Amino acid sequence: MSIQTGGLLRVSHIPLSQIRRPIAPVLDYQKIDAMVSTLKGTPQASKTCTLEDATAMNSELPPIDVLCVRDQGETYYFAFGGCHRFQAYDRIRDQTGEEVQVRCKLIPATKSQLKLYVGSSIDDMFP
Numbered sequence: 001m002s003i004q005t006g007g008l009l010r011v012s013h014i015p016l017s018q019i020r021r022p023i024a025p026v027l028d029y030q031k032i033d034a035m036v037s038t039l040k041g042t043p044q045a046s047k048t049c050t051l052e053d054a055t056a057m058n059s060e061l062p063p064i065d066v067l068c069v070r071d072q073g074e075t076y077y078f079a080f081g082g083c084h085r086f087q088a089y090d091r092i093r094d095q096t097g098e099e100v101q102v103r104c105k106l107i108p109a110t111k112s113q114l115k116l117y118v119g120s121s122i123d124d125m126f127p
């Protein structure tokens with residue numbers, strides 16, 4: 001999704017607890033460690049990020065593309081990428097015991113568009 005949304009959408013901050021992540025990630029724990037260091041203000045390089053880039057992020061990570069679906073007056077958030085950044089945010093939440101705001105680019109989507117990603121599981125996703 002980033003190729004399409006790069007530079008197009010505004011960055012929003014959405015509470016981590018409100019973002020659903022339907023697909024189980026395959027993880028590189030060294031990358032997560034480096035991202036956690038960046039979020040804590042001590043930038044660290046990883047396989048996908050030079051120390052220079054991590055330092056330029058200034059204690060932030062690039063925003064994650066999040067689908068935003070409106071249904072019966074409520075807004076629901078779904079993410080299919082950003083698995084390592086989410087794990088880094090998860091870890092910060094676990095360490096602080098507090099809600100964490102996730103930097104996101106919100107992509108408005110319909111339920112039918114979401115169904116393309118989750119198939120029949122869509123029936124479990126809305127009340």
Ligand SMILES: Nc1ncnc2c1ncn2[C@@H]1O[C@H](COP(=O)(O)OP(=O)(O)OP(=O)(O)O)[C@@H](O)[C@H]1O
Nearest residue numbers: 034035038044046048049054062081082083084085
């Ligand atoms: N240690 C780090 N500090 C700051 N930024 C980082 C760090 N490691 C990676 N990034 C940046 O975070 C972005 C996402 O990295 P990457 O694709 O490896 O992880 P991801 O969160 O699992 O995302 P996706 O699932 O979409 O691939 C990239 O722009 C990368 O440059």
